[in-house]
Amino acid sequence: MFKKTSGRRQCFAALRVCVKIFIPCLLLFVACKREQRQFTQPPSTFKSYDVTMSDIHPGSPGLPQPVQNPSDQRAFDTNEGKRLFTQYNCSGCHFNGGGGIGPPLMDEKWIYGENPENIYSTIVEGRPNGMPSFRYKIPDNQVRELVAYVRSMSGQLRKDVAPTRNDDMNAHRSEERTKRETPQRSGPPPQ
Amino acid sequence: MIDMRNTTLKMCTLAFVLCCSSCGGIHNALNPSGPQAHNLSRLWWLMFIVCSAVFVIVMIAVFLSLRNRTGDSQATPQIEPPREQERKRSNVVVTAVTITVVILFVFLIASFSAGRSMTAGLEHKNGLTVEITGHQWWWEVRYPDASANNIFTTANEIHIPIGVPVTFSLKGGDVIHSFWVPNLAGKKDLIPGKINTMWLQADKPGVYRGQCAEYCGLQHARMALWIVAEPQEQFNAWRQSQTGTSIPPSSDSQKRGQQVFLTSTCVMCHAINGTPAGSNIGPNLTHVASRNMIAAATLVNTREHLAQWIRDSQTFKPGNKMPQNNLSDADLNSLVDYLQSLK
């Protein structure tokens, strides 16, 4: 296929082939977290985190380290969180994030904290005034997916990981296009 | 130099032998067990025989045109062949094209009449209707009825009486699936936002396997279903048993199993009529022990399979929506005891 041309031209042609084949292969080692899908999970412990709402600690050596939620970086997990939010009937109290019986989840006010470990505890332990405890009912990995989704409702997640529109009726803008709210600790909602 | 004729003969024989190897079975379009599948099978054989004949004739023509292989590639080309020769060839080509058109018309008419016979029965008013909703990756089966007491929902296994046309109302639940039981009828898609209707009838009692035929995601390969065709009395008995609530647990182990069910992840997705569990995300388990298969007709419904499936469905069907459950051995045993009592 190659003309009998100068050695330089043939070199360059060979280089092109290499670029086409090898560089994508090298990138193989740079895993893309967004697209990770993990189906087999370690056994659920149903333990919630040691979280506090205040910076005052009696005699302890330091603040607990913030917990990273791996689902925050995986688009598959946030999408699953969205599915579970509807299917486990979180909408029954939180409606589509706007709140009603329960507090809204898409605004900037967080009664029990906006960090992943706070939300995780909320779901697993339950909270006063009506939030049930889902310990033993929802496995750990699904709780993490729900945590990621709840955070996406106020725009806390990266745009390429947050879910987009529902394949159903849409009650609000998709989480991907939601403006990022600055979380504030607030007291309990008015009765 | 490979002898083309000999090779072709050997290959045709191999093809024939391979084709004859599987012409029966419970998941086979060429083993019709209902009027629709019979029609389609007849149409198939008509087209197959005619098309094979056409292929053989055309290939003979090709081989005959290769008779003389002593040509010189640099020979003087013939730009103006003799008119008489060209006229004769013209006639042959025109005849061949005419025969092609006639054959295509025959196929067209055969196809239309087979098609009409398939949609002709859609207005069965008193026939049985079954509603199927496709989910990722299982089939929700609902038997509607005029009397609300007799409506029930099951999953992945459909019973129908023999000799009676059954109308299927197909709804898409999440993505597009396709309902296909080859022994009985062709397939129809389940498309979200639309309702598709088809009917089929089984003439012989037996079990007919079907599988989802539209790519629907990770576990499209493990989304099968069973149609069990049985005599009318047996069907009525089955239907009667399905409409009732679940059988209450009798032994201690079963009672414990029911408690495990109601306090674990199970209750978030599965319903068992007669208990507080009422979620319709996953298959209805009210009469799960009456089914022959689990996991969308891909695992036989035995104690070991059930236990494995509950503990770790992700190894067998990775990506399916049922999470793993690391119950203790005692809990798992009781749970399986309970589920196996739900006939």
Next chain:
Amino acid sequence: MSQKEAQNEEPRNEGRPRAPLVERIDVDREELADVMKREKEELERTWARPTGIIGWFIDTDHKAIAKRYIITAFIFFVFGGIEAALMRIQLMRPDNHFLTPDQYNQIFTVHGTTMMFLFAVPIMTAMGIYLVPLMIGARDVAFPRLNLYGYFVYLIGGILLYTGFVLNTGPDAGWFAYVPLSGPGFSPGKRVDIWAQMITFTELSGLAGAVVVIGTAFKMRAPGMSLNRLPLFVWAQVVTSFMIIFAMPSVMLASGFLASDRLIDTHFFNPAEGGDAILYQHLFWFFGHPEVYIIFIPALGFISPIIVTFARRKIFGYVPLVLSLISTAFIGFGLWVHHMFATPIPQMGQSLFTAASMMIAIPSGVQIFCWIATLWGSKLNIKTPLLFVLGFFAIFIIGGLTGVMLASVPLDLQIHDTFFVVAHLHYVLIGGSVFPLFGAFYYWFPKWTGRMLSESAGRLNFWLMFIGFNLVFFPMHQLGLNGMPRRVYTYLPETGWGTLNLVASIGAFILASGVLVFIINVFWARAAGAVAGDNPWAADSLEWATTSPPPNYNFHNLPVVQGRYPIWQATADAPVVRGLSTTSRETLVTSVLDAQPELCFDIPGPSIWPFLLSLATAVMFVAGIFTPWAILTGAILGGIVLTCWFFGDPNYKNKTARETGKRSQPVRPAPELRPKEV
């Protein structure tokens, strides 16, 4: 010595009287030889290709671009083949664990996407880009820089897809990506977005190639090549290009709507908010069905010249063959619903498409009968190109007949979305396109490189591919009837599908070895193949009237065509075109119907703008996967680049033209030499 422009004599059956335009010039032989030598040197200088690394980015020579297309497409073909081999290993036995379901789904999607978008269409376009100017006696294509842009856009699109694939972001919703599975709710992440944008790249590239081919074939033919003398290869390329222009916009709509549903919350395909999932299928298959004819029709164009050359006679039924090509293209646009027979579209409407799908067998039948009539009774010398054409007959006819079966609505409802369709589509695409393509490689390789491919390796190549192919795909007919659906990563042992799958997997490796033999043959022939002369096959069309490989300017003197088989029908005193400038890239523009000369025109030379525009396009579409603002940014960038392109100097590298101050304006022939309007 004065030189007058020589015009062509009137074509046959024209009917309209024209003034005789051929002039005989009597010239001294020695003087002529000197003039020719000087002109040749000037032509070499004027048409010299740029060298070096920058040269690769700015070279607009159609032969260079076509060779790049062919090599790139062939590399993608090999990638697609590797993906197919992985699939066959996974399906070799029931309940195999060689691939996880996620990997398998990505692999079959990327296999289909690669083969359809990154291999089949570009390689057919490439064959046209290389051979159409040579066959019609032109110096270059009509739009060389657009041609180069098309190549870069294609390359970027392919690299985008494969980068995604190795980063675990390969699309996994099938090469057709039906909604709602490929929609935002069920395909999270950017996998399907990468697919949708890759589509946009490859469709842009296809459209660019189509425009180039149509412009070249209609306006740059050598004098005397009226439409009824156009080679069947060029007819096939023109028909394909028109199909591309009408079909591609539909898939750009489909993928564009999908991308916007996924990125900016539109509801084109959301039934709950007024959209429709079937709309996607209509839009996709309105493109998808013509797409397979876009892949198939150029292959028909390969077969005709090969048969004519080896049968050593004129083609039987030139007019029916041309009309068959055109009617296949027309009818091909009316078939798309046969991919949707299982949807709730009313029976009456579906039956219309049964009739159309059966009807399209008629032009294909006409072509096959005409070719057999051409071969009949001839003294043949069966070389590898003809062997591949015979393989086409055997395989494509089976594929066409199973296609007629699939055209029937009721029967399709049994075999739709099963391995029967997989068998059918591979029989028509591999048998109908890849086999003629390999035949074309063996036929035209001497012209491209000046060397002949090995004949014995060619035979080995053919038989391995033929036997391997039939072993893989023939059992799939039976598998489909036995109930095996498509796109399944595994199956249960109880289904009994294991034996035939094992046979198919073994055949896959035989087929792969055939392709390997071809690759080895190519490398061997480059180094040690027999030197081919100008016309090793003693063929009839104009590309064989110049050296192998052709010089950059294709022909020293553009020929004047005297018949449908120019070399065979050339008389001893065949006229040539004289008077075109040798110090600028001047070419002759002729009329559409009769190829009467109209203008002398300067073709643009090498330019950096196509590459820069492709980068702007890449920014627009790749960033468009992540944010809609990329469309705006990319459009602004593209606008700037296009402005520089159109108002820049087309004679950038053409030093001679700049030195002489010759401007790039069309020059009309003197009034007395223009054909009289009647």
